[in-house]
Amino acid sequence: MNYFIKCKDYLFGNRMAEPSFAPLISKKVKATLFLGLLFTYGVYGKTEAQQVTLHINKGNLKSVFTEIKKQTGYHFFYDESLFNDLKQVNVDVSNQKLENVLKKLSDELPLQFEMHKNHIIVLPGAPKSMPQTLQQQSTIKGQLVAKKDGKPIENATISINGGNSRTSSDSKGNFSLQTVQAEGTLTISHLSFKPQTVRFNSATASALTIALEENDSALEEVVVVGFGTQKKVNLTGAISHVGKEAFENRPVANIGQALQGLVPNLNITFGNGSPNSTPGFNLRGGTSMNYNSNTGVFESVNGDPLVIIDGVESSTGALNQLNPNDIMDMSFIKDASAAAIYGTKAAYGVILVRTKRGEFNQKGKIAYNFDSNFDTPSGLPDILNAYEIQKSGMDRTLWTNGKPGTSDEKKLEMIQKYMDNPTPENAWYQEGNSIIWVANVNPFEEAVKKWTPMQKHTLNLSGGAESINYYISGGMQNQSGMYKINTDKLKRYNALMNINAKVNNWFSVFGKIGFDQTNFNSPYIVGGKGSIWSAMMGETNKNINMPIQTGPNDPLPNTYTDNILAWLSYGANNQSMDRRVSLLISPEFTLIPNALKLKADLSYQPQSYSLSRYSPKFNQVVDSWQYTSQQAEAAENRAYFDNNNTNKYLVNIYADYKKTWPRNIISLL
Structure with missing residues (x-):
């Protein structure tokens, strides 16, 4: 498992209890460093067992980690949000192995621990199940309204922190959720409103009224539109905008990977897994029709959008060669207004890119960024081995009123001989002047x-x-x-x-x-x-x-x-x-x-x-x-x-x- 390291404060001396360390869903490693600093991440290895003595009564996890660090030298990496709503712990052990102490904590708390050389990484674990007789479903009900005018908010997402339950609000702003938690927190998110976290308990869960504040900063955001700029609040066309935060601190090889899933109606395709594969961009789906003379039918055609980088016409190839860390923002013009500005070249939409600039009256600063990720095949075919292929061919002959020849039977026998003893001498045999190959190679594994x-x-x-x-x-x-x-x-x-x-x-x-x-x-x-x-x-x-x-x-x-x-x-x-x-x-x-x-x-x-x-x-x-x-x-x-x-x-x-x-x-x- 690979992880995303967030440890800038720790490295620069703003000492926390320990720097944060949280898991990534994809198999990638990201490390952000600044000039003059070096962070080395290690590979999992087996360590010598260490004995721990702890006598902590109603303490918090940070105090437990601090004491373990003093006794063993192990550093803990964690995200502090993991400790929200966790109960205090009691630990009373004498001369116990560190692994056993961590297992005891993991059994009692929804956490898991992984040891990497002299580091211990704290990860979220599965919530500890309660006995069936104690698990009782309760319903959380409420309404979402706008703080400004009290109007109901539709299509907001409501989720329970620490659980899997989530829902969305209806046209009247009402929502309902099932949960086994007697108390906890809800997170509410909506594109036009600021995210909000609200606590609930058994007394308030049945009648929550939550007022959300409008996200005015998003409407004031400046968007590149053709040769000029506009504020989002003044836009009426189909224009999407992505800021530099979409590209920073993300271990991606090109712009296409960074944009996946971020822009509505932006379709990104990858031809293959080659490092030099250039992603294709499509802003409108099927945007034209073409007559195929071979099939005699009209087919949908997907055209490439026009790419403009810093006001200059470019191409998708040039876009993917850019360093994602140099992008300040991107705008995507998806309606007919694109052709009004750029003509027929923009018939399939326009992608506008601005690279980063400095700021006036800003002291000079130097930043160094290191990205590392590990790609794995999404899947490999599970193929038959040489014996199974030969045997199935003979069975097919038999099932279609045929009879396998002696040469087929000999080849099957020799394949089995090779598989029992896979030496080069057993990989072939001779029939007259012809070589009959009987090795067993899995090309995908090789x-x-x-x-x-x-x-x-x-x-x-x-x-x-x-x-x-x-x-x-x-x-x-x-x-x-x-x-x-x-x-x-x-x-x-x-x-x-x-x-x-x-x-x-x-x-x-x-x-x-x-x-x-x-x-x-x-x-x-x-x-x-x-x-x-x-x-x-x-x-x-x-x-x-x-x-x-x-x-x-x-x-x-x-x-x-x-x-x-x-x-x-x-x-x-x-x-x-x-x-x-x-x-x-x-x-x-x-x-x-x-x-x-x-x-x-x-x-x-x-x-x-x-x-x-x-x-x-x-x-x-x-x-x-x-x-x-x-x-x-x-x-x-x-x-x-x-x-x-x-x-x-x-x-x-x-x-x-x-x-x-x-x-x-x-x-x-």
Whole structure:
């Protein structure tokens, strides 16, 4: 199990009882560090048993942890919210093993403990069940109203803290919940209101009236809309907004992973699990129709949205190359207003991105961020072994009025011999001049890792004076693929410098230099062999009965076979480099104070893409003890090089007029 470490206060000397440590649902590890500090997390290991003596009467858990730390040196990591509503504890033990003391606490409290070297992590456990005779259901009833005008609140979520019960309020604001708790706390959440926590007990649970305060700050939030900005309260279009908090402190490899589940009607798809896989974005579902001449029917078409980064037209590929920690906010325009601003390019919606800036009159600060996560396969096929495949084929022949041949029976016998003694010599036998392969290879177990790591480092410097601010960032990402054999590897480098200067009261200028480069090495399967996954499914006997290589004592020792994993292993590979540079200068002239501005975006975007492919000569053994090559592309050493360079220039000049009255706003672009 992996965990999210929240220990900034502890590291900087603002001593808590212990730093917090809470579990993540996904299998990821996130550690946030600042320059000059190093936090080392350890791997679970077996430790020497330690004896503990405790005599605590009606004490709290923190005092128990403090005493254990004094006696053993173990540090406790926990989230203080776990201790809400917990009873006081009595601990009376003498010279007991630490593991036994922790088990005693775990049996009495809804907590569990995990020991990692010299750390003990406190995690939420399953609530302790009461005897059946004592568990009595009670009903919590209440009404939600707006604090401002007393109107009922519909579709708010009400949940019981520490339990699994939750519900939503109806059109009259009423709600009802079943629980076995005699007292506790409710949490109420709604998009338009501030979250609120309310206590209940047996006396108040049947008639709660809860007044929620409107979340005015969300309505005052500034959202990028086309070439300008608006407050959420003034928006009438289908526009969603995501702030920087969605990207900070999250161990994600790209923007697509960070946005999953955050934006209504934003559909994100991943083609495969490759580190270089680019997520696809769709804002409206099926947005067009296309006639398929092969099937004779019309099909729904999903188009890509227009991507604008800092006012400059870009692509989803460039978006996913950005460092998520450099994003300030994103807006998603999903209705026809997108086309009104950007024309037909925005027919499938618009994604607007702003990168981070510094702040005026801010002291310079340096921050270092380290992300690490471990990806695992979502699932692997549970396939038949070589004996089961051969036996089922013979049974099929028998059940269809046929009779298995002696060669089939001999192969079944030899497969069983190999499975009883899996040596290279038993992986084959000869019939005339032909090799009959009888090994038992599970390609998925041989080729796919159980987990693979990703690491990302980001260092940024920001600050500002009265008339200038700056944000400078550099990042590096290192990620491996899921193959055990000749796996793919990705390295990504990001650099960003944003400078904003107020020259005088009528002229300001914004400048940006962005650099993103992705280097990707991946195995190459020569033409004619298809993909690894289709070969595993479509050529069962070959990829299960053939070992990857012959044995050291075989007639042609240590030679690759025609197993698809041999093609993966022998050394053919692709090396690609995708480099993008963005140079932007945006002057702004104030013609009428607080009303009319003249703006321009002058951008230059060079992009380079190169691909180098090397496929060495591949000598293999297939069905006889002779060197051969099943594919022409592998019959000799081959190399392939491709290089593409693109230069893109963009000039935008526009005026922005905005006039505000107490109850009305006019905005022209």
